[in-house]
Amino acid sequence: MEWERARRGRARGVSSHRVVLERVQGFLETGRFEQAEADARALAASLRDRGGDPPMISWxxxxxxxGAAVAHGRGAELLPExxxxxxxxxxxxxxxxxxxxxxxxxxxxxxxxxxxxxxxxxxxxxxxxxxxxxxxxxxxxxxxxxxxxxxxxxxxxxGRYEEAEAIARGNLPQADPPIAAFLLRALVDSLNGQSRYEEALAEARRHTPVRGRAASGTLELVTARALHGLGRGDEAETTARQALTACEEFLHPAHPRIEEARRLLADIIAGDSDPE
Structure with missing residues (x-):
């Protein structure tokens, strides 16, 4: 009888854990990275303190x-973990x-x-x-x-732009958000890298993937590079500022994309002919 009560208790525990995991996944999908990380870490801590639960739930x-911390922009500090x-x-x-x-x-x-x-x-x-x-x-x-x-x-x-272009073009049609936003960035980046700025700008404007918080500023960055490559400095500066604003608003201050946007904006203002 005691064993049966314990078994039922473990079953209820596993069920409640899965409810938490599903809620965390929902937070991730809607870009609520801070809440997702907090709830996931709280669950992992409770499992560690109690012990005896399936390791897969903890993992x-x-x-x-x-994953939430990486999407938010704290990847560098997460590498050891x-x-x-x-x-x-x-x-x-x-x-x-x-x-x-x-x-x-x-x-x-x-x-x-x-x-x-x-x-x-x-x-x-x-x-x-x-x-x-x-x-x-x-x-x-x-x-x-x-x-x-x-x-x-x-x-x-x-600098292997042709290879990157082939991968991005081949997989973009089947990608759903937010992966599509990052594949589009890779595609436009590859075209910018080949100085095919007109094509890059056309691709950036032809696709309108649904972008979540994790992709903030990505499309604006590559669009600004294409505009700058075409010598359309004012438009490039405006778009780069939009990229920086989006990054600073929605990403963690440590996210590398913020510094990337700042460098691009500085290059455009300085008139650098080949912004990195």
Whole structure:
């Protein structure tokens, strides 16, 4: 009888944990990163204090907390935590490996943000190899698209614009928000990198992906670069200011995109002919 009551209690506990995880996922999808991280960390802490619960629930909570922090722009400080979680998740098998790939995808995004493009490329290519090994066990298309988006950004960062363009063009039509916003950025970045500014501007204006908070300023940044490349300085400056305003309003002050927008605006004002 005592065992049965304990079993039912654990079942109710797992059910309540999943309710919290679903709520956290909802916060993430609506850009409420601070609330998502706080709730996920609170759940992980309660599991750690009590003990005895399935480790996967804790891993899910910690991965969601880390993902929220990365999306908000605190990726640099999260790298040690991501590394620790990845080490723990290496013990998973089968369909559970998809969580490992999700966390590694977050690490790849941070590497891109830190301009560690060669490392990011290696990470994303290994993630893609990992998805093929579990494709028959789990739905992995979103993981693949996230990895491909970071791969395109990493290739742009290495000046391999044609490769980045091919990846972005090939996957943009099937991407949903917010991945589409980042793939569009990769595409326009690749065209700007090839000095194909008219095409870059056309692509930036042809697509209107739904952008969440995580993508704040992305489209404005690449549009400003295209305008600057075309010598349309006033429009470029205005658009760069819009990018900076969006980044400062919606992203964490530590987000690298804020500094990127500031550098671009300074380059445009100074008349730099090739803003980075």
């Amino acid at each position: 899910l909570a910690r991965s969601l907390a880390a 991501l590394e620790s979680l990845i080490t723990e998740l290496e013990q998973t098998a089968g369909a559970d490996r998809q969580l490992l790939l999700v966390v590694r995808s977050n690490r790849a995004a941070v590497l891109v943000q830190q301009d560690r493009h060669t490392e990011a490329e290696a990470e994303t290519r290994d993630i893609l190899r990992g998805t093929t090994r579990i494709a028959h066990l789990a739905e992995i298309w979103r993981i693949e698209l996230n990895a491909l988006t970071s791969l395109a950004a990493a290739l742009n960062g290495q």
